[in-house]
Amino acid sequence: MSECKRDYGDFIVLMGLAGFTLWYLLDAIRVSATPQNLLLILPLAVIVLAIIALELILRIKHGSLFRSSEEEPLHKTLPVVGLFAAYVMSLEAIGFDIATVAFLALFLILKGERNWLLVGGYSVVFGLSVAFFFSQMLPYPMTLLLLPS
Amino acid sequence: MIDFGAVGQSFDLLFSNFGPWLVVVPGIVLGLIFGATPGLQISMAMAIFLPMTMYMDFIQAMLFLTAIFTGGSFGAGIPAILMNIPGTSSAIATAFDGYPMARKGQHNQALGVALASSVIGALMGYVVLFFMIQPLSYMVLRLGPAEMFVVILWGMTLIASLKGEQVLKGLIAGFVGLLVGTIGFSEIGLARGTMGQTYLLDGVPVIPAMMGMFAASELFKLANKGFIVESADARKVKVSEIFEGCRMAMRYPVVMIRGGLIGVLVGAVPGVGSSVSNLLSYIETKRRDRDPDSFGKGNPKGVVASEAANSSSEGGSMATLLALGIPGGGATAVMLAAFAMHNITGGPQFIRQQTDVVYAIIFANFAQVFLLVIIGLLFIPLLANIVKVPMRYLIPSVLVLAVMGSFGLTGNMTGPATVLVFAVIGWIFRHYGYSVPAAVIGMLLGSLAEKSLLHSYQISGGDITYVFERPVTLAIFALLLISLFSQPVMKRLKARQEAAQL
Secondary structure, X not given: OOOOOOOOHHHHHHHHHHHHHHHHHHHHHHHOOOHHHXXXXXXXXXXXXXXXXXXXHHHHHHOOOOOOOOOXXXXXXXXXXXXXXXHHHHHHHHOHHHHHHHHHHHHHHHOOOOOHHHHHHHHXXXXXXXXXXXXXXXXXXXXXXXXXX | OOOHHXXXXXXXXXXXXXXHHHHHHHXXXXXXXXXXXXXXXXXXXXXXXXXXXXXXXXXXXXXXXXXXXXXXXXXOHHHHHHHOOOOOHHHHHHHHHHHHHHHOOOHHHHHHHHHHHHXXXXXXXXXXXXXXXXXXXXXXXXXXXXXXXXXXXXXXXHHHOOOHHHHHHXXXXXXXXXXXXXXXXXXXXXXEOOOOOHHHOOOOOXXXXXXHHHHHHHHHHHOOOOOOOOOOHHHXXXXXXXXXHHHHHHOOHHHHHHHHHHHHHHHOOOOOHHHHXXXXXXXXXXXXXXXXXXXOOOOHHHHHHHHHHHHHHHHHHHHHHHHHOOOOOHHHHHHHHHHHHOOOOOOHHHHXXXXXXXXXXXXXXXXXXXXXHHHHHHHHHHHHHHHHOOHHHHHHHHHHHHHHHHHHHHOOOHHHHXXXXXXXXXXXXXXXXXXXXXXXXHHHHHHHHHHHHHHHHHHHOOOHHHHHHXXXXXXHHHHHHHHHHHHHHHHHHHHHHHHHHO
């Protein structure tokens, strides 16, 4: 990756963490401003904000506020993250069994598997076996479309 | 200190019939499978099979549950080494060097190192338990909430500063993790940070969050790779190399003994246990090593330190359970339920009145450790085949197991949703160099830290000078400061020396 290319992601993450800390502190104060409630949260939040400020100062000092990460760019992995999110969100809607089979098949296709027998065979056998195993082992009801619940 | 009459009676209990031993092998196998499967927990295996112990006598029930515990402690290290996914939080530090060893094609050796260290660690834990059960329980009783709080802070600081070059980011991740760990109802009944969501009232589900941050986020990172180990030669599973790994572990007796002792002591502290002991042992080994920079890059000493400590923690946590009736974690909590099912209450009274039973449990665990060697060696080649599976098959399969396992932990969609949210957070953290282990340990210990601080506040009446009357608290606090500032100071001194030499 080019040295001069700016990456705002790291800065945004740092600001996100500062934002969460501030929001959580204010929420805790809103609930109760007693010492018993804020005993840990207040000093800890102040320390976190102070460390974030120090990190920013050091980066400005070293001219690396928007430095780029050496890791693989995030956008290359986004389709996988998106597929996983869709899988989790579809579990209740279409059933754990169908959602699992579909997720496995789509993942294999996304990552370049072109042997359709393997795609279909693996996703159906593994997906249904896992869904069946967990539905039998767990004491909670699981939404299933094909398998007996 | 040792009641030899009770020792004789314990042998009678164990060897008068074969009954107690029938459950040991199935217990170890179950522990290995549940420990080695990301998403399934040792405590989950023990809880699922707890009803079966109703039909066993007390000794048989304890042997069955401790066999699952022993098998699971080692099993959790297998995915940590092969996939960088600790099966449980007790194998976090195993992944630090075990996984880099696997990436270098030394997965067989790493598994061998882990097996030998686990076996010796567990053995040490029970030997110490045998000799020290009474003094150890006395020591644990002396730790008040103030000491517990500084122990947690010290542990957090050590974990956060693991990534030498990014200490500030490590501290941010660890302390934000501590804050996240306090979300939900506090000890005094106030709900913070729930955003009006009822499923957050009990706090963020920590184990699904841990699965997301460790397992799923790492898998996202690996999504564009072909195999865990790219070289085809390096993917071969060789029993001879596993043995070589076992021998490799024996080259570091000091690391092993230190890890074992840390494991027993930390394991005896309720609520801390093996989750912290493996990290403390790892950090201590790295700190004392001549070449600390080699850690995190596939140094077998890191695996020895972690596995010896997490396995010996079992002995420590059993001490607390037997002597005080307090469970140190999920697994011993299930054992406590087994105690109740058999109308037995742990505590000093139990130790005095049923010393033979206590010794029988300890001796049976010596035998379990040796059985683990045999069963572990038989199972490792089967489980080590994971490295031969192409990533495009492995990644979605493990993600599915994590999602199903998280559903099993919460019983509703909160588990899978938590895995998803924390997978994305973990993925971003990894990308920008924030310490994922520090954040996870923070989440695990957040509520305990707040509870300890609140109890100290209540005991002292809010008087800060109370701390100055607690020498142990002050000593641990001094250690915290030393561990926080020693690294940068040493680095600066080293740089100055090098500059002077030039």
